[in-house]
Amino acid sequence: MKMTESRETVEERGVRGKGYPFHITQEEDRELRRKAARAVPAAVINQASFFDEYVQQLMIPPVVMDMVRKAENMRLAPWEVAAMRKHLAPAEVSGDKVGLLRKILQFKACADKTHPPYIRVACTGSSEYDYLALEDGHVLSLPEGKDVGSPVVLEIWPAQHYSPIHSHGDTTGIVFCLAGQLDVMLYDSLDWNARKLGLITLSPGQCAWLSKDTYAVHRVYCPLNGGEGTTGPGFMNSTEEFGASFHVYLNEDETAMVPHDHHHHDHHHEKHHSRKAFDFIDEKSKKKGTFKTHSDLSWSVLRSVLADTDID
Numbered sequence: 253m254k255m256t257e258s259r260e261t262v263e264e265r266g267v268r269g270k271g272y273p274f275h276i277t278q279e280e281d282r283e284l285r286r287k288a289a290r291a292v293p294a295a296v297i298n299q300a301s302f303f304d305e306y307v308q309q310l311m312i313p314p315v316v317m318d319m320v321r322k323a324e325n326m327r328l329a330p331w332e333v334a335a336m337r338k339h340l341a342p343a344e345v346s347g348d349k350v351g352l353l354r355k356i357l358q359f360k361a362c363a364d365k366t367h368p369p370y371i372r373v374a375c376t377g378s379s380e381y382d383y384l385a386l387e388d389g390h391v392l393s394l395p396e397g398k399d400v401g402s403p404v405v406l407e408i409w410p411a412q413h414y415s416p417i418h419s420h421g422d423t424t425g426i427v428f429c430l431a432g433q434l435d436v437m438l439y440d441s442l443d444w445n446a447r448k449l450g451l452i453t454l455s456p457g458q459c460a461w462l463s464k465d466t467y468a469v470h471r472v473y474c475p476l477n478g479g480e481g482t483t484g485p486g487f488m489n490s491t492e493e494f495g496a497s498f499h500v501y502l503n504e505d506e507t508a509m510v511p512h513d514h515h516h517h518d519h520h521h522e523k524h525h526s527r528k529a530f531d532f533i534d535e536k537s538k539k540k541g542t543f544k545t546h547s548d549l550s551w552s553v554l555r556s557v558l559a560d561t562d563i564d
């Protein structure tokens with residue numbers, strides 16, 4: 253242990269077993285992974301190799317299997333990953349210029365201090381921080397159109413950053429890992445003290461799923477090396493490691509294969525039904541809030557930025 257460490261760091265060490273983002277001990281971590289592995293229906297979509305695994309996979313809704321089949325061959329190309337790493341890298345000397353993705357993280361960290369930021373990339377329309385790519389000379393023009401609720405989103409999770417606990421309401425969707433590694437904790441309801449259903453780790457090509465009745469509430473975390481310090485509110489990592497995931501969320505009226513349950517649509521119902529907004533638990537107040545989904549960057553812009561980036 254270095255002598256220069258502050259008392260706070262040492263104190264944090266003492267409780268690290270229960271620390272951010274999941275607040276569980278190592279023993280609970282192991283038990284939650286065992287729980288997820290036994291879950292019916294399975295939390296991770298796999299090609300079954302045993303009878304019991306087949307039973308776990310069998311109850312995954314057909315509409316979900318259809319989304320997975322269509323996403324199955326998606327990956328980020330090695331050059332795309334390398335260019336993203338460059339744009340996520342911290343400044344070597346403080347005050348140095350940083351890449352587009354790190355810049356967006358810095359803006360987002362200032363706007364929301366309750367948890368370390370991640371980046372949402374919409375596959376259609378325009379997004380809040382597209383203008384930064386124009387300012388940095390990566391693109392010559394910005395995409396037309398509004399920030400429309402794209403059913404398909406790419407999410408970039410810097411190492412050791414995480415989301416709050418949130419619910420995807422009545423949507424049906426998949427979380428498909430494209431790069432790096434992602435942990436997903438599943439909860440039985442939207443509450444700070446909700447029962448944890450299981451913990452899974454996704455590697456590239458692996459896929460989690462959700463529907464309004466199953467696995468709709470979760471928290472995502474990138475467990476890779478984030479450098480110095482301990483994750484928590486106000487944390488910003490100091491490495492270029494990240495996980496990336498591809499998310500598809502279909503509203504109830506878009507999932508032709510799921511029977512619609514109309515009596516759930518009364519207006520007195522508090523919960524948000526579509527992907528336009530989702531309910532979450534604020535990390536500081538531990539109370540329920542609503543997050544209007546918006547995107548930070550557009551895929552058309554990010555693709556041009558990545559293509560414009562020299563990778564050595």
Ligand SMILES: [Fe+2]
Pocket residue numbers: 418420470472
């Ligand atoms: Fe989510």
